[in-house]
Amino acid sequence: MSTEDAIVVDSVTKLFKIYHERNQSVKGTVLRGGRSRYEEFAAVKDVSFTVPKGSTFGLIGSNGSGKSTLLKCIARILEPNQGAISTHGRLAAMLEVGSGFHSELSGRDNIYLNGSILGMSRREVDSKIDRIIDFAGVERFIDTPVKNYSSGMYVRLGFSVAIHTEPDILVVDEVLSVGDAEFQAKSRAKFDELKAQGTTIVLVSHNNSLVRSFCDQLAWLEKGDLRQIGGVEEVLEAFQGPAKSKVAAELPTSTGAATIDSVSVVGSDGGARESIEADEPVQLRMRITAHEDVCDPVFTITVKSDRGGPVYRVNSRDLGWTTSALKAGRAVLNLPMLSLPLGAGDYVIDGDVREHRSKIPAAMIERDGAFSVESGPYNSNRTLLQLPTKFILDSA
Ligand SMILES: Nc1ncnc2c1ncn2[C@@H]1O[C@H](COP(=O)(O)OP(=O)(O)O)[C@@H](O)[C@H]1O
Ligand SMILES: [Mg+2]
Structure with a gap:
């Protein structure tokens, strides 16, 4: 690894097992003599690239192309089956909404928990907690269990903890698109600041304007294959060209009136x-x-x-x-x-x-x-509708 590189991804393949048995219970497995039939499926296939220190590297590709899997390998949450990844410096990752959070704990306790996972000491968190809470904009709910948070609040808090670890490398999945407009503006400003400080950033985003304004290099993954890597415009064009024409072919055409x-x-x-x-x-x-x-x-x-x-x-x-x-x-x-x-x-x-x-x-x-x-902190995130009502309990 050259001292100029923050990340080297070398011929990385990540396989997942797809089980065919409908019944995957322990009993079923025992009855089959401990065997279960599965197929291996490569979510990331023999991917190599390097990310120079201080640069911003974007990953694009359709859903299921392996972007999140690759980020998890870089963040060492998943182990590649083949190949190797080396990273240089303190790494913080912002992957799925709420990953690393404990739902029963308050926002404050989760900051300590998450901070320590990301390598911060208790004293370091103590000295930064006000800034973390302030950036996330969750002051009012900081002592409420995070299970009551909206997805936007989860993301804001997770991102705030991640950036306040002052990482050398920041890995961000597309979760940031969940935040509201104000938070997005704030995170963009933060990206600028981190870039200016020399932080290496790897990001997955569907947002072309974000990719255009931040990325120095772009990689396009398709079904686990690295299709193209290069300058932002060149790769965006290659990616969107076929994607657009494919969509157009599948849609009922309009009359053009x-x-x-x-x-x-x-x-x-x-x-x-x-x-x-x-x-x-x-x-x-x-x-x-x-x-x-x-x-x-x-x-x-x-x-x-x-x-x-x-x-x-x-x-x-x-x-x-x-x-x-x-x-x-x-x-x-x-x-x-x-x-x-x-x-x-x-x-x-x-x-x-x-x-x-x-x-x-x-x-x-x-x-x-x-x-x-x-939604407010007491609304469920889990349904598509929130209808106004109230509970009225009477003895009958
Ligand atoms: N833990 C897992 N077990 C099995 N398959 C998985 C797992 N995680 C992801 N996959 C599959 O791997 C492929 C790539 O997923 P992912 O990396 O999430 O893609 P992307 O982030 O580009 O949408 C998908 O087909 C997905 O269904
Ligand atoms: Mg993903």
Whole structure:
């Protein structure tokens, strides 16, 4: 390893076992004479690269391409089956939401626990705890068990602990996209500061603007293979070229009569929002450019969980609202709502507009307007809906 390199990944392969038996109980295994049938599957295949000290290295690739697995190998949470990884300096990692946190312990106790896992002494944590809490913005809930935290609060606290260890190498998975707009701005500023101090950063992100502003080198993983490594623009283009054309081939084509410029969630101040509270009034907004008149247009907006299917769909015709034409030119469609009572998490929006009875939309947009819902500390993160109610207990 050259003294100029912070990380050397040398021919790393990481295998996972996929078990075929439906019944993986101890009893089942014993009955088969201790054997269980499995297949080995390579999540990362013979990957090599080096990260020079003080540089920022980005990893991109579709879901399941092995990015998180590779980061876990770098952070020594997983052991490669073949190859080796050497790292130089103190390493802090920010991987999955809540990893390394103990749900029954308070935020404060978790700072000590996490700090010690990341190599900080109790005294070091003592001297930094106020800054850690302040950066995470969780003062009010610091003595509440973290199981009551929203995913945004988890991420903010985890990231805050990680950066305050003043690591030489910081490894960050895409979790940071969970935070709200203000926290994202704060983390970007922190990345700048760390970069300026010479911290080596390895990051996975779907956010092109983040990747563009921070990464010196980009690697593209696909199904465990390192497809390309190089400058940011060059690799982004190679990655997005095929990805885009593949998506286009799979989607029903639109007639091209119009273009949906964006769909977004807008706050009461009229600005597009990346983060909302579940109980605040918002509007869903679609901006459209019609290249010709679209007769009897039917508008559909679908809010989808980033991890799953549709959560809420609204269609103008089902609501009984019609208009004779969407005139050629620009238009903006607003749907005011008292609130969007979703569970804490990440969401995206699809939209389409089509002539009534037409199978092919005049225009459509997918996975636009990404936003997250922050919830209070006492709301569950685990459901997609938060409906206002109260408990009334009477003896009967
Ligand atoms: N612990 C595990 N056991 C078995 N398979 C796993 C495990 N962790 C990840 N995988 C699989 O490895 C592949 C790569 O996963 P991951 O590294 O999480 O991808 P990415 O972060 O790029 O979305 C996926 O197919 C995933 O299902
Ligand atoms: Mg991942």
